[in-house]
Every structure is written in C-alpha cells, then in structure tokens.
Amino acid sequence: MTTQVEAIHGVIFDLDGTLVSSELDFSLIKAQIGCPDNEDLLDFIAQLPSPYMREEAMNIVHQHELLDAQHATLLPGVSEAIALLNERNIPMAIVTRNFDKAAALKLKNNPLPISTVLTRSDAPAKPDPSALNAIATLWNISADNLLYVGDYLYDIQAAHNASMRACLYAPNETPPYADQADYVLHDFYDLVALVESYSKKVELC
Template identity: 35%
Template sequence: MSLHTLKAIVFDLDNTLVSSNINFTLLRQQLNCPQDCDLLMHLEQFGDQEQQRLSNIIRDHEIQDAAASSLMPGAKELIHWLTQQGYFIGVITRNCRSAATTKILAHQLPIESLLTREEFAPKPAPDSLYHLMNKWQLNPQEILYVGDHYYDIETAINANCQSCFISNGLSESNAPSQANFSYPTLLGLLNSLKVC
C-alpha cells in the first residue's frame, strides 16, 4: 500500500472532518436499541411506518448535532491542500443528507461528492465507494478512505481501497490492525502526503 498512487481521498464526516456529539446513550434509549446492535440495522426489523418514526428520531438528533459542530484538527488545511493538488475529494457518511450538508456548508468545505445513507447502503457496505470509483474512473488502490471508526476501515477493505484511521489524539493502539495508515489527527496524513 502506498500514498504515492493516490488520486482521490474520501472521508468519513463525523469526528473525522467535523465534530459530532450525539448522545448515543439517549438515542439508543429512544429507539429501544440494544447496546450491541447497529442503530440502522435495528430499524430494519420494523414495518415501514415504525421504521419511518424511528428514522425521524435519528434524523432529529443528527440535525441538532450539525448545528453545533466544529472542524476537526487539520481538516481545513488538508482539504485546502488536496484541492490545490487536484485530488478528487469525497465524503461518505452514515448521516442523513440534510445534517451532512449543513456541516459541510457551515465549515465551507469544498467537497465534490457527498454520499449519505439515503443514496446507498450504509457503511460498511462498499456500494458508495464503488460509485465513486466509477464516477472518477479510478481503480480501488487509487482511493484512500479516511475515518475514525472501524466501520470506515471495513468499508475500505470491502471495496479493496486503501484505508486510513484517524485516532483523534487517542491511543494509537485503538487503531484497527487492518488499517493501512494511522495518524493522531488529519495533520499527520497531510504531512505524509506532502512528502510523497
């Protein structure tokens, strides 16, 4: 795996490019979702009407969170540099489109392609990365997927792309062992790309 081959960088959104402080304990209580169950998968067991009601609860939490978000360390600098260098830039998020768009516009991030759970199966399904590969006419190894969660690394692996884990300053031992690259913040990735 090598950063030299990259032509596109695709990011997770929450706690990768911008902060997120959703109270997942409260959200799980409101959805009656067990701790060990994925929130979006939890919804799939219900009929359409109940699924929509629960989905609206998640959406309300996401939209409230979007209004209070801030940039993660290095996000502005990295996106600016990638834009200058001519990389394709995308975001794949499990967020709803409304909340994701609010965050991207609020922080003036020039993201060319935004894909949410409303367009494609949510991560770790690789569908959204496949879409970007086709759109940009790139092979998997020319794309790096960057995120702060093991779902992000799984998504990259499932699409055969390169992966980068951002630990947000937490112990590097938290990094999934399958990640091709790992940095405390986005500035670490930026510095590595600059010397390629």
C-alpha cells in the same frame, strides 16, 4: 521480496469525527428507540416489523442528527490539509452515515472544497462499500489508488470491502481495532505528507 505500493490518486473522507465534530449520543438514541446497545442502530431500525415503526424510529434519529449538525465545527487541521490537497488537484469526496439534510447543514456551516458527498440517503450505509465503489466509478480511478479516511471501525471495513486502503484518524486514544487499518493518523495535517509519500509508485523491500 518486493512489494509494490500504489500511488494515492484520490481521497474519500468520513464526515463526523473526521472532518467535523459530532456530539451524537448513540446510547441515548438507542434507548429512545429500544435498540440494544450492542446492535447497529441502522440495522436495528431496518429490521423493525412495520413501516410505521421504522418511520418513527428514523424520525427520532433525524431529530438528533439535525440538532448535532447545528453545532458541528471543523476539526483541527482539516481546513489546512484539505486546502493543500485541493491545491495538488487530489480528487476528494465524502461518504457519511448521516442522512442528507444533516450532512448538508454541516457542510453549509463548515464549507470545504469538496463537492461529491454521498450519504445514507444515496447509498447503503457503511460498512457496505457501495458508496465508495460509486465514487471510484465516478472518478474512473482504480480502488487500489484510493484512500478512505475515517475515525471508526465501519470506515476501515468499508474501505477494505471496496478494496481501498483504510486510514484511521485517531486524534486521542488509539482504539483496539486500529491494527486493522493500513495507516493511523493522530494529527489530521499529517494526511498531506501521507498522500504525497505515495504520489508515485513506491517499492518497499
């Protein structure tokens, strides 16, 4: 049986833990707003019973995100890999669960040649595929030809919800959900070889 693998014409990235470092303590944040540890933070806040409670909870999250943004640094191999993809005219974008001000601060302190950035201020948070779909539309590129790179389960789910291929970045331990990703990277620099290997349609027997 012959399976046709589509070329990769564009790459979309997660931000925290993928392009830049993050030290957000989600257990602490959840404790401060009363969110059970096994629930999604943003979903919990959205379901709080009053606008005041939602605003207060989100203010706490914003404070943590902005503090984290001040200390974020580019992760190993990111600058070099992004530069090489840019040289090859591969469109690139960022989709993050951060809010806009935190994402902007991280990218101001760690400049990258990526101008398209969508945050949860712009579209529903991952694993909702809305932001990924919007970028596919913006670029006029089929989802089959796009790769989403991230370091967490939500990234894999968002990619698949958008009918894109999912690349899990796991520089340290390989998480149990890694088998749900289409590709797993342990070294960010290997992303360039991955994209180049699909620069043309490849047929695998």
